[in-house]
Each structure stands twice: as structure tokens, then as C-alpha cells.
Amino acid sequence: MTSPHYPHLLAPLNLGFTQLRNRCIMGSMHTGLEDRFYNYPKLAAYFKERARGGVGLIVTGGISPNRRGWLLPFGGTMNSLVDIWNHRKVTEAVHEEGGKILMQILHSGRYGYQPFVVSASSKKSPISMFTPKALSESGIESTIKDYVRCARLAQKAGYDGIEIMGSEGYLLNQFLCVRTNQRQDRWGGSIENRMRLPVEIVRRVRAAVGANFIIMYRHSILDLVEGGNSWDEVITVAQALEVAGVTILNTGIGWHEARVPTIVTSVPRAAFASVAGRLKKAVNIPVVASNRINMPDQAEAIIAHGDADMVSMARPFLADPAFVLKAANGRADEINTCIACNQACLDHTFANKRASCLVNPRAAFETELKYVKTNKRQRIAVVGAGPAGLSAATVAAECGHDVTLFESSEKIGGQFNIAMQIPGKEEFAETMRYFKRRLEITGVKVKLGQRVSRDELLKQNFDHIILATGIAPRTPRIEGVEHAKVLSYIDVLLHKKAVGKRVAIIGAGGIGFDVAEYLLHDPSTSLPVSLAHWFAEWGVDPQAVQNGGLIAPVVATPFRQIYLLQRKTSKLGADLGKTSGWVHRATLQRNKVEMLAGVEYQRIDDKGLHISINGEARLLEVDNVILCAGQDPLTELMPDQQGENGPRFHKIGGAALASELDAKRAIREGAVLAASL
Ligand code: FAD
Ligand code: NAP
Ligand code: SF4
Numbered sequence: 001m002t003s004p005h006y007p008h009l010l011a012p013l014n015l016g017f018t019q020l021r022n023r024c025i026m027g028s029m030h031t032g033l034e035d036r037f038y039n040y041p042k043l044a045a046y047f048k049e050r051a052r053g054g055v056g057l058i059v060t061g062g063i064s065p066n067r068r069g070w071l072l073p074f075g076g077t078m079n080s081l082v083d084i085w086n087h088r089k090v091t092e093a094v095h096e097e098g099g100k101i102l103m104q105i106l107h108s109g110r111y112g113y114q115p116f117v118v119s120a121s122s123k124k125s126p127i128s129m130f131t132p133k134a135l136s137e138s139g140i141e142s143t144i145k146d147y148v149r150c151a152r153l154a155q156k157a158g159y160d161g162i163e164i165m166g167s168e169g170y171l172l173n174q175f176l177c178v179r180t181n182q183r184q185d186r187w188g189g190s191i192e193n194r195m196r197l198p199v200e201i202v203r204r205v206r207a208a209v210g211a212n213f214i215i216m217y218r219h220s221i222l223d224l225v226e227g228g229n230s231w232d233e234v235i236t237v238a239q240a241l242e243v244a245g246v247t248i249l250n251t252g253i254g255w256h257e258a259r260v261p262t263i264v265t266s267v268p269r270a271a272f273a274s275v276a277g278r279l280k281k282a283v284n285i286p287v288v289a290s291n292r293i294n295m296p297d298q299a300e301a302i303i304a305h306g307d308a309d310m311v312s313m314a315r316p317f318l319a320d321p322a323f324v325l326k327a328a329n330g331r332a333d334e335i336n337t338c339i340a341c342n343q344a345c346l347d348h349t350f351a352n353k354r355a356s357c358l359v360n361p362r363a364a365f366e367t368e369l370k371y372v373k374t375n376k377r378q379r380i381a382v383v384g385a386g387p388a389g390l391s392a393a394t395v396a397a398e399c400g401h402d403v404t405l406f407e408s409s410e411k412i413g414g415q416f417n418i419a420m421q422i423p424g425k426e427e428f429a430e431t432m433r434y435f436k437r438r439l440e441i442t443g444v445k446v447k448l449g450q451r452v453s454r455d456e457l458l459k460q461n462f463d464h465i466i467l468a469t470g471i472a473p474r475t476p477r478i479e480g481v482e483h484a485k486v487l488s489y490i491d492v493l494l495h496k497k498a499v500g501k502r503v504a505i506i507g508a509g510g511i512g513f514d515v516a517e518y519l520l521h522d523p524s525t526s527l528p529v530s531l532a533h534w535f536a537e538w539g540v541d542p543q544a545v546q547n548g549g550l551i552a553p554v555v556a557t558p559f560r561q562i563y564l565l566q567r568k569t570s571k572l573g574a575d576l577g578k579t580s581g582w583v584h585r586a587t588l589q590r591n592k593v594e595m596l597a598g599v600e601y602q603r604i605d606d607k608g609l610h611i612s613i614n615g616e617a618r619l620l621e622v623d624n625v626i627l628c629a630g631q632d633p634l635t636e637l638m639p640d641q642q643g644e645n646g647p648r649f650h651k652i653g654g655a656a657l658a659s660e661l662d663a664k665r666a667i668r669e670g671a672v673l674a675a676s677l
Pocket of ligand 3: 315316318319337338339340341342343344345346356357358359360
């Protein structure tokens, strides 16, 4: 691929026996489609779209070499000739678009959520309920054979190579580290013994598949767990893997059980690229940087700076299959950027649901949610330019309808304009940039500063009126709620009203947690926080002198004294995302936020907030009480009944249902409705 834009990122990579069209890898993402044979046509359509979008190399979600390696019962497995027929649908679809694809071989070891799990030693992981059986010598030998058979079958299925998953705390990583490998035999003890299994697998796979087949190995370069490898050990393993026959060395950061976030929004972009850079200096094969790289600018800079030969982005290709083509054509401002929220991808995977994308609801639904050009152009009004309205307006216009979007405020975005004020949620601005550009491209007529009434809408002869008017924050009935010290989250986040040093937050949903993070932030520190600040806060040593790159985190000095309250007796934050909620809770705990459940609110007065817990009265002496008590829908424009002849009214997003609303639902509802008109 030649392009005047991003010359390093878009340069081809010659591997000797084959050439990759550019340096972009779509990293492995488990969608759930790979686990069932009847979903392979959908999986093929999903990968085909990404290959058409120009990515240099695709890696499938993890496929197990045997049943003991299953992540979930009956997970995707490649262990017999029958399996290759499904996979051929995928490889043929990718090759038709000029792409290349590797099948990832993933043995989950003790991370498997099934009773047959095995590992180096019999040590249960903190994130699984099953205790693994330590593999016997013969079990290790048969596991190696299973990897070899799996790789051979992948070759027969038409893959251009395989990726061997050796990071994130899966089986091979479990053998590599003393944290999980306490064996006394030739597979445990010294690093030479601990790396014997991955190195032997690579050596025997290479012997079986021949020289002209890509073997990429995902190597854990920063384990971020106690008992993880030192940098010297990381390099020893990498060099042995190179000798054993690896073509490309991909990198992984952090085990799944690590208590350091590695991919959520608050992790600075490209945080770990320099660690890949140190690895690159120690080996002679191409090295791949990964983690929190989501725009072509960073990807280009990483390669230009010499930190890596390729860049792996997984979630960014869920968000935008045409990422590479847009970059190559100088249209990076049209990229639908992954905001690292995990809400529709990893959180779905952990809930055993099909992965998709918050900002792109078509991801993994390519054959089900289609934006087809209409042959009956209709006049459509969309009221409200929050995520739901923006999604509906742009999809309807893309399908060929004549769309007018009314927004009462002076800018598009709705609540996203508030969300992006939260430290660590700066990425939300990218979604607004994307939609702003999409409105221009699709030709939506945007009417800002127009709070339309139903009569005004009815006068304009629309065929459809889509109400995406969102929500109104709820004011709970508490004595004294009108006191001057009471503020809403909108007062704080949007109108920037002054807030004292002692604060009680009523409501511990997503917004309560976000407001707490916002108020903990010292405004004299600019956002986003620097990489050095973030490493110190989370106790990361990128030099990985010892212990998998962990050091003692700096002790936080809380900027405010904060109480976060809810009436329920359950753990605070229990409903936050599975893969991001713990990060929010850890941040608040480190900053000594007092989290109180089972609260009854008594009254608010000059002294503060009076509450009781289990019948025991308590006064929280605070300067401000901030309401984050949920929301009610704004539906004043909805008629009681649909007229026989007039326009059809529809409600989406918060306007349809305020409870459990999030941007994932809002954007999806907008797209699904618009595609159906
Ligand atoms: P809104 O975003 O509320 O948009 C409605 C729009 O309609 C507004 O722009 C409003 O001005 C306009 N409008 C209303 N009435 C009229 C009228 N009569 N005429 C014209 N225009 C009108 N969600 C997530 O998924 N993940 C998160 O991490 C997340 N973080 C958040 C953090 C904060 C601090 C906040 C406040 C919200 C967060 N959300 C998050 C929630 C998310 O922003 C909402 O779920 C989403 O914005 C709802 O979209 P919507 O389009 O339905 O409504
Ligand atoms: P929410 O999650 O429904 O939480 C509302 C909170 O207010 C709850 O803690 C609730 O707890 C409390 N509450 C409700 N009614 C109350 C009343 N009458 N009096 C006192 N307290 C009351 O809503 P939200 O925090 O406003 O968030 C809105 C949506 O945005 C959510 O659906 C969320 O998914 C989304 N969001 C997501 C994220 C994210 O990071 N993924 C971040 C922000 C927002 P009790 O009833 O127990 O008191
Ligand atoms: Fe990225 Fe969020 Fe989409 Fe996942 S759901 S791909 S994190 S934008």
C-alpha cells in the first residue's frame, strides 16, 4: 500500500517468503462467533469487511488446540479435519479482499472457565473458580502435539499463519513465571526450564508447517503481577523464541488478573510502546507494539520512532473496519475512534455475549444490521443530537433519506459533552468529532439552538419524527434538597459551579462514580495526566527491573474528602462494567473516598447531610451535596396517540427509556431504527 500519509505505518513489510501490505495488525478479539460452527458465515463477513478496509494482517479470536484449553465450555477448537471447513469460509473471505489472516492458538490454562483446566502447577487463579490440575510430563508432551496438530490444520484451512498466545496470563505465560510455575522438574525452576514449553511448541510447529508460514508469538513483556518475569527473563525468552522459528514477535501487557489497568480509557494512549521499543533492540525479527493505540498518528509515531515494526490494534477495528483506508486517503478525521470503554466488546465477552462495539453497532453484526440505500427517500426529523439522535440521523442519511436534525443547545453531543469532562474519558471527544464529520458527509441538515415544539414539527410534513431528546436529571425527594449547598452533576460538570473540599454524592451509579473521579482531580494538574504520573499512580516500572514491572504505587493525597452514597445494600459500583468497574473502585479507594451503602437520607441543612445506616444516625459535615440520583425520560414531544395520516413518531435512547440507559444502547437504537425506515 503506497500513500503519502503515514509513510511508516502504511509501508509494506517484507517477511522474505511473503509481504504484508502495511504495518497495521488487527489484533485478536474474541467475538463469540468463533465458538459455534453455524456462526462462521457471520464471522467471515466480519473479517471480510476488515480485510476490505485495508488492514495488513488480521488475527482471529483465540481457538483452542484441545478441550483442556477451552476458555469456556465448547469454545472454538481446532483439533480435527472437520474443523477446517468452517475456517475456510473465513480465510477465503479475507483472501478475496487481498488480506492476510492468522489463526490465534489459545490454550487458556488456569483461566479456563470449565472444570478440566490444567496449568504448570495446581494454583487457582484469583479470577476463576476452578483449580487447575498440574500437567504431567506426558500431559505436556500431548499438549505440544496438540499445538502442532492445530497449526497444521490451520495451514490446511488456508490461514497465512498462526499466532501463538503466550501473554495475558494464559497457559504459556503460566509456565513462564514463578507466580504460577512451581515445578521442580525440567519444566520449572530456572527461566531456561520455564520457557521450555513455549520454545518447544514453536520449534515443533515450525518443523511441521515449513518455512513459508507465519508464526507470530504474543510475548508478555510486562506481566504486571507479583512473581512476573524480570526484563532480563523477558529478553531471554524472546531470543529463544526467535531461534525456535518465530516470524513476528507480538507483545502483550499485563495478565488478566493484574490490578493495573492496561486498556481502559484512562490508560494513556500508547502507554507501553517504549517497552516494545526495548524489546526490538534485543531481537532481529519484527516486533509489534500494542495496547491503547487507537489513531493513525500514534501508530505512525511508534514505528517512525523505532519502537516497533508493526502496530496491533484490536478494538479500533471493531469501531471502524475502514480505519486503514481512511488513513491512507488522508481522511483520518473520518475514523470512528475506539474510545476504550470496553462496554460492548470485552464486557460482552465476559458476560458470554457476542462482542460488538459501542460506537459501531454493526461490528460482528454485519449480516444482520445493514445500511442499505433506500429507493423510497423519506423526510425524517430527528430531535436531539445526543448519541442516539446522531446515530439515527447519520444512518438514515447514509441510507438515502432527507434528514433534518434539531438540537436545542449550540453544539451536538448531548450528555457526551458532560462525560468528556471526566478525567480519563477524554476519548469521548473523538466520537463527537466523528459524528460532526459524518453529519457533513451524509448531508444531514443540522439546526442547532432550536428547541422545537410538536406543532413546529407537524407543520413541516415529515414522514418520520424521531425523538432522541434524552433525559432530565432526577431530583430526589429529600428534606432540604433546595438548600444552596445542593448541586446537580450538570451544575458541577457542565456549568463548573464551585465545589467545596468536603462533598457528599447522592447516587453511586456510573455518573456518581464519574463525579467522584472528577472532584478528586486537582485542577492544577492538566489532563490527560502524563504517562509518568500514571505509571507512578498505578505502580508500574516500565523498565521491569523485577517482579513483572511492579513497584510500590505513590501514596495518593486526596484533593477532597468525598462520601459516595447509595440506598441499596449491595457493593457500590456492582453494576459498573466488568472490565472497567474495578479500575474506578480502585481509584476511589486509593483516594480514601468513603463508600456507604444502605443509606437512608434524612435531610440536608447548614450542617451538612443527615443520614442513617441500619437505623444509626450520622451527620456528614459537607460543604456540598451533589445529586447523581438517576434520570427520567424527556418525552414532552411524544403525542399520546400516533395520528392516522401524519408523521410516524419514534422514541430512542433516553427519551425511550431513561433507566439503564447508556451510550451503547442509545447508538444502537438509533442505528437499528434508521436502518429499518
Ligand atoms: P442525550 O445525550 O441526553 O441527548 C439528548 C439531546 O437532546 C441533548 O443534546 C438535548 O439538548 C437535546 N434535546 C432535548 N430536548 C430537545 C428539544 N425539544 N429540541 C431539540 N433538542 C432537544 N454512557 C456510556 O455508555 N458510557 C459512559 O462511560 C458514560 N459516561 C457518562 C458520564 C457522564 C458524566 C454522563 C452525564 C453520562 C455518561 N454516559 C455514559 C451516558 C451517556 O452519555 C448517555 O446514555 C447518552 O448520552 C444518552 O444519549 P441520548 O442521545 O439518548 O440522550
Ligand atoms: P444509575 O446508574 O441508574 O444510578 C443512579 C443512582 O442513583 C443509583 O446509585 C441509585 O442508587 C441512586 N438513586 C436512584 N433514585 C434515587 C432517589 N430517588 N434518591 C436517591 N438516590 C437515588 O444512573 P446514573 O449514574 O445517572 O447513570 C446514567 C446512565 O449512564 C447509566 O445507565 C450508566 O450506564 C451510564 N453511565 C455509564 C458509565 C460507564 O462508565 N459505563 C458512566 C456514567 C454513566 P440507590 O437507588 O441504591 O440509592
Ligand atoms: Fe472500543 Fe468501546 Fe467499541 Fe470496545 S465497545 S471497540 S472499547 S469503542
